[in-house]
Amino acid sequence: MAKSITVKDLLSNTHLRVVTGEEYLQRIIKTEDISRPGLEMTGYFNYYAAERIQLMGITETSFAKRMSHDELMMVARKMMRPETPAFVVSTGLELPQEFMDVAAETHIPVLATELTSSKILSNMTYFLSGKLAERQSVHGVLVDIYGLGVLITGDSGVGKSETALELVQRGHRLIADDRVDVYAQDEERLVGEPPAILRNLMEIRGIGIIDVLNLFGAGAVRSHATIAFNLHLAKWKDDQDVDRLGNGEDITRIQGVDLPRLVVPVQTGRNLAVLIETAAKNFRAKKMGFDATETFNNNLNQLIEENSVHSDDSAEPQA
Known part of the structure; x- marks a missing residue:
């Protein structure tokens, strides 16, 4: 049976630190999949995997700088749901203040790392896939x-x-x-x-x-x-x-x-x-x-061939 993994377990086994929400690290992680919410930042929520850890990198934070306060609050409230385990920010970046405010309201921890998005994504996936896999x-x-x-x-x-x-x-x-x-x-x-x-x-x-x-x-x-x-x-x-x-x-x-x-x-x-x-x-x-075994078979085949040649030579009629 798969184990139950918390955000605290993830924090202890990857290169992450707590930015805010240390009192909410007992939230349960149910899937090894990690989301990069690029489309969600544009307001597209027809399909949103809220149960996944949400990883924000250079692309997402850069796009956020172009958004208004109201747009950021709307997107943050749609992304931060009761089943969302945590938000992770890579590359030493910071979340917009609107996201930090909504995270505090919804009791969702925000974690950060100096690692790039691809590196921390690999680290988290490796850890979670091992811990959440069926035994x-x-x-x-x-x-x-x-x-x-x-x-x-x-x-x-x-x-x-x-x-x-x-x-x-x-x-x-x-x-x-x-x-x-x-x-x-x-x-x-x-x-x-x-x-x-x-x-x-x-x-x-x-x-x-x-x-x-x-x-x-x-x-x-x-x-x-x-x-x-x-x-x-x-x-x-x-x-x-x-x-x-x-x-x-x-x-x-x-x-x-x-x-x-x-x-x-x-x-x-x-x-x-x-x-x-x-x-x-x-x-x-x-x-x-x-x-x-292959060496033995090769040696055996060679011996058979040599014996076959000798047998053919001895069978030739005398002049």
């Missing part, structure tokens, strides 16, 4: 391994948390244990984070709950990570069909995004932490164009 809870562990977010899943009792603990001891970073809240950053990227109640905590059977931050330090945890692939730990079965070459194209779909998926059989004696580290390195190598 899907996934049973598993998320660990940052060599800068890659690896979502470790598997049956209960297969050893996910114990493996994640060993990975932390080997210098990697825990994002979430037991439950991972996953949301789509865009059409191609998934981001995982821990539920607030489980942040920095792990449950180890026989030991109980441990605080990874306190035991291993700040370098052992992260607040969130982009998920690179899903590694599924499956209990070993003698009749199991195992991918020997690593050229399978297994995919799992989360929040409408396709995520690469590897299945690793779990058997006594297998060092899962080392296997997962190797899987992460191999995944990165493939992304960089180094595919060991």
